[in-house]
Amino acid sequence: xxxxxxxxxxxxxxxxxxxxxxxxxxxxxxxxxxxxxxxxxxxxxxxxxxxxxxxxxxxxxxxxxxxxxxxxxxxxxxxxxxxxxxxxxxxxxxxxxxxxxxxxxxxxxxxxxxxxxxxxxxxxxxxxxxxxxxxxxxxxxxxxxxxxxxxxxxxxxxxxxxxxxxxxxxxxxxxxxxxxxxxxxxxxxxxxxxxxxxxxxxxxxxxxxxxxxxxxxxxxx
Numbered sequence: 471x472x473x474x475x476x477x478x479x480x481x482x483x484x485x486x487x488x489x490x491x492x493x494x495x496x497x498x499x500x501x502x503x504x505x506x507x508x509x510x511x512x513x514x515x516x517x518x519x520x521x522x523x524x525x526x527x528x529x530x531x532x533x534x535x536x537x538x539x540x541x542x543x544x545x546x547x548x549x550x551x552x553x554x555x556x557x558x559x560x561x562x563x564x565x566x567x568x569x570x571x572x573x574x575x576x577x578x579x580x581x582x583x584x585x586x587x588x589x590x591x592x593x594x595x596x597x598x599x600x601x602x603x604x605x606x607x608x609x610x611x612x613x614x615x616x617x618x619x620x621x622x623x624x625x626x627x628x629x630x631x632x633x634x635x636x637x638x639x640x641x642x643x644x645x646x647x648x649x650x651x652x653x654x655x656x657x658x659x660x661x662x663x664x665x666x667x668x669x670x671x672x673x674x675x676x677x678x679x680x681x682x683x684x685x686x687x688x689x690x691x
Contacts, residue, residue: 473581474578496519496537498563500562502531504538506616522537522616524562524566576624577623578625583605585601587633589634589672592633636663644656671688
């Protein structure tokens with residue numbers, strides 16, 4: 471039996487998505503639906519995700535998410551508040567991203583969804599609870615794409631694991647393909663991981679993998 475594990479890095483600038491086989495990047499922008507005008511370059515090959523529409527069960531409106539929202543709307547909404555997970559549009563963007571990760575499948579059960587939080591926010595029980603409420607459970611969306619195709623999606627997230635954002639980068643360096651520590655020398659040292667994001671600067675300091683509180687911080691710069 472295979473286990474489905476997805477990775478969802480919901481950055482302020484872009485959402486970085488990985489479903490175990492393919493990486494996708496969706497800008498963190500959303501607006502009410504804007505139809506795509508016919509292009510003068512009729513032979514131009516369309517990226518289906520360049521004009522991504524989403525209708526969420528329980529919400530009346532249709533939305534435009536990602537690159538299309540960034541390019542086509544003069545009144546777009548950027549899901550980037552101090553606590554972006556409280557933003558009205560965040561669940562819309564999140565569900566659209568889950569729909570993208572589902573690929574060609576109409577119905578998917580995700581055993582584990584892995585997400586990251588800023589260093590300071592990851593210490594907050596409130597932030598964890600909010601993400602749990604938003605991400606765990608059933609998500610039903612109707613997706614539409616730049617090429618005119620539409621598809622219904624039903625994604626069920628069974629478990630959410632949240633880690634400090636810079637820790638994933640460090641794991642990528644010290645872990646082998648099977649998840650074991652392959653670089654024990656580096657892992658045992660004093661390390662400072664700096665994650666430079668669109669809006670946040672995360673600093674995470676580890677001494678032999680043990681966090682150092684006074685040398686770890688999140689700055690909104």
